[in-house]
Amino acid sequence: MYTGLLHTHSLLRYLILLLLLAVIVKAFLGFSNKQAFGKLDNTLGLTLFSVTHTQLLVAILLYIVSPHVHFDGGAMKDPVTRYWTSEHITIMLAAIVMITMARITSKKMNDDTAKHKRMLIFNSIALVLILVAIVMSKRGFFSMPGTSA
Numbered sequence: 001m002y003t004g005l006l007h008t009h010s011l012l013r014y015l016i017l018l019l020l021l022a023v024i025v026k027a028f029l030g031f032s033n034k035q036a037f038g039k040l041d042n043t044l045g046l047t048l049f050s051v052t053h054t055q056l057l058v059a060i061l062l063y064i065v066s067p068h069v070h071f072d073g074g075a076m077k078d079p080v081t082r083y084w085t086s087e088h089i090t091i092m093l094a095a096i097v098m099i100t101m102a103r104i105t106s107k108k109m110n111d112d113t114a115k116h117k118r119m120l121i122f123n124s125i126a127l128v129l130i131l132v133a134i135v136m137s138k139r140g141f142f143s144m145p146g147t148s149a
């Protein structure tokens with residue numbers, strides 16, 4: 001079960017990064033060219049939102065079964081355990097909140113340029129947070145599950 005969850009979680013990372021890039025580029029073009037917030041913008045945003053929340057469900061299960069997550073006395077003294085037990089979850093949850101807020105708050109806006117701007121700013125923050133967390137994991141951007149600590 002652990003291996004399956006880790007593979008799924010690892011692969012979903014690539015999908016999220018690709019979708020984030022697509023949403024950010026589209027929002028940037030929409031904002032700078034003052035384009036309408038069209039069907040493709042909505043579909044991309046919704047797909048990113050759905051995949052990110054699927055990632056969250058997989059992540060919660062992975063967090064429960066991962067051998068790198070510990071809450072015993074010395075857990076925070078070991079950098080690898082500290083990263084997977086507290087730092088990864090904190091940064092990634094912040095990124096998920098940004099992606100969620102981008103979708104929910106932009107949907108309520110009437111002005112299309114403001115929608116693009118909201119999608120651009122919030123999703124860019126999410127992208128930076130995810131990239132920072134992946135760098136901090138020291139597993140590299142293109143890690144394969146099970147090949148490192």
Ligand code: HEM
Nearest residue numbers: 010013059060062063066067068084089092093143144145
């Ligand atoms: C956008 C959200 C997230 C992304 C992009 C992401 C990305 C990643 C990546 C790239 C890995 C390394 C996989 C590998 O070794 O190939 C990983 C592992 C892991 N993530 Fe996430 N993560 C996210 C959210 C979360 C959340 C919210 C939690 C906790 C609830 C979490 C818990 C874990 C755990 C426990 C591991 C595995 C540690 C291990 O046993 O090796 N992740 N994640």
